[in-house]
Amino acid sequence: MPDPRLPADLPERILKGERRALARAVTLVESTRADHRAQATKLLEALAGHGRQALRLGLSGTPGVGKSTFIEAFGMMLIEAGLRVAVLAVDPSSTRSGGSILGDKTRMESLSREKNAFIRPSPSLSHLGGVSRRTREAVALCEAADFDVILIETVGVGQSETMVAEMCDIFVLLLAPAGGDELQGVKRGIMEIADLILVNKADGDLKSTATRTCADYAGALRLMRKRANDPEGFPKALAVSAVEGDGLARAWDEMRALADWRKANGHWDKRRAEQARHWFEEEVQSGLLARLTSDPDTRARIRDLGAEVAAGTTSPDAAAAEVLAGLMPPD
Numbered sequence: 001m002p003d004p005r006l007p008a009d010l011p012e013r014i015l016k017g018e019r020r021a022l023a024r025a026v027t028l029v030e031s032t033r034a035d036h037r038a039q040a041t042k043l044l045e046a047l048a049g050h051g052r053q054a055l056r057l058g059l060s061g062t063p064g065v066g067k068s069t070f071i072e073a074f075g076m077m078l079i080e081a082g083l084r085v086a087v088l089a090v091d092p093s094s095t096r097s098g099g100s101i102l103g104d105k106t107r108m109e110s111l112s113r114e115k116n117a118f119i120r121p122s123p124s125l126s127h128l129g130g131v132s133r134r135t136r137e138a139v140a141l142c143e144a145a146d147f148d149v150i151l152i153e154t155v156g157v158g159q160s161e162t163m164v165a166e167m168c169d170i171f172v173l174l175l176a177p178a179g180g181d182e183l184q185g186v187k188r189g190i191m192e193i194a195d196l197i198l199v200n201k202a203d204g205d206l207k208s209t210a211t212r213t214c215a216d217y218a219g220a221l222r223l224m225r226k227r228a229n230d231p232e233g234f235p236k237a238l239a240v241s242a243v244e245g246d247g248l249a250r251a252w253d254e255m256r257a258l259a260d261w262r263k264a265n266g267h268w269d270k271r272r273a274e275q276a277r278h279w280f281e282e283e284v285q286s287g288l289l290a291r292l293t294s295d296p297d298t299r300a301r302i303r304d305l306g307a308e309v310a311a312g313t314t315s316p317d318a319a320a321a322e323v324l325a326g327l328m329p330p331d
Helices: 010-015 019-030 035-046 068-080 136-142 157-168 180-185 188-193 204-224 248-264 265-294 296-311 316-327
Strands: 055-060 085-091 119-121 151-152 170-175 196-199 236-239
Touching: 010 019, 010 035, 010 119, 010 136, 010 188, 010 204, 019 119, 019 136, 055 068, 055 157, 055 248, 068 151, 068 157, 068 248, 085 136, 119 136, 136 151, 157 265, 170 188, 170 248, 188 204, 196 204, 196 248, 204 236, 248 265, 265 296, 296 316
Parallel strands: 055 151, 055 170, 085 119, 085 151, 170 196, 196 236
Antiparallel strands: none
């Protein structure tokens, strides 16, 4: 692994849109070493205030729904329209080894060869929400590098994945054609945050099924919610075919229409401000937890109390209160 120390000219090179500099910066912010974290903070501070904003698209879907195929086809369409596209693809990590397959880049061969595309696979490291803890910082780096659209591909579909909504402007849920039973299996939480549902694989024998599935999801969305930051008709369900390219242009038009409406009505800036506050609080909590687990005496006390809880001699609440009491400064 290359040494991700911070060169003096790295911020300037990122602002010029150099992909190699951007890749090095993402490596830096993903590092868990204390000295690298300090350098990453310094880098992000140096890039703050550049004033660039990309359209951040969160994309989720069950394995096998065709996320990589969709991203490649969608990304190529955007590049052909003159846009620069960054893809942050978060791969599932092993809970035992921390390892990750990181295969998305190999499945996007055409897109990965484009000079106006940047694809970065990152391990989720079992982080809640199906996103790497540092994905948010990678998004900020891609914006500084003047990418127009940032696609954040997340792991799977589930209640915990609502976390991705805290770092994107529009959340897209990609689903496969299926019957009513499949609709029942989709988590309500992720349906509530979806701005656009795209039923993929609407081609060949599945085309008519996809149309019916679209109608099912559209009905479910109408019954489920109407938010103040939704214009009339949103959220929507559309049928697309990543293989044939059908429906991609319309999906892009709908995304832009939604983003434009939110900007015109003040929801865009408000939402971004809320997201910034959310991630500030998340960083404080993560920092406190890191300090808690890095102290040898505290770790030993947690281990001993954990054994007592497992043996049934101490309740979980009482054990937790004792640990927290030891962290409080004396009166």
